[in-house]
Amino acid sequence: MLLFYGPDYSGxxxxxxxxxxxxxYLYGLDFQNYQFAPDNDPADIDFVDQRINWAEQEGNILYISHGHNTYARSSRGMNAYLTAIDLKSKQALWTSQSLVSNASNFLMFEDFILTGYGFTDEPDFLYLIRKDTGALPAPFPWRLHRNTSLKKAIAFL
Structure with missing residues (x-):
């Protein structure tokens, strides 16, 4: 079981x-040092704290989606990542490119992770990300609301 801890229900x-x-208790990881992107719009600083959106463990690898709930421009596009972490070494194996993972969850499927990104007035895409490398073969355009469950979205594919 994975447990998230933070100041409120949103992560x-x-x-x-x-x-x-x-x-x-198996392990604990603290991502507080990654709560803010290196560069943020000062006017939006109250909205750009990046939190854990979803996580799943497969063997000794933890896959975690993290980001904030406002426009990408507020953090200069440094938002909505997926990261794979080796739980033995506690080291990141890879981090995806930005703006690929802000849906309410992601789905593990064979050698891939299905995730999505979308926000008001920003393009919406579904992504298949390789579990071993974090590479993105190709995005799929899709109208996706940030709180959309990917299980609901996949039913339409």
């Missing part, structure tokens, strides 16, 4: 792994 910067069967 946080801390993530904990927990084994339900043994009721054992």
């Amino acid at each position: 946080g910067t801390r993530l904990y792994g927990y084994d339900e069967a043994t009721q054992t």
Whole structure:
């Protein structure tokens, strides 16, 4: 089980792994140092704190979607990433390009992760990202609201 911790319901910067069967704490990761992009629009600083949107663990790899809930221009386009983390070394294996993952979840599918990006007055796309490299073979145009569940979106494909 993965647990997010933050100031409110919309996400946080801390993530904990927990084994339900043994009721054992497995690990904790703190992303507070990544809460803000290196460059932000000063007028939007109250809106650009980047939080964990969704995470899934597969074996010893944690896949995590992180970003903020406002326009990409507010953080100079440095938002909405997907990152793979090796849980043994606690090192990032790869981080995707920006603006690929701000849907309310993502789906694991064989060697790929299906994720999406969209926001008011910004282009909407679905992405298939390779699990091993973070590479994006090709985006699919799609009308996607930030809170859209990808399980609902995939039903239309």
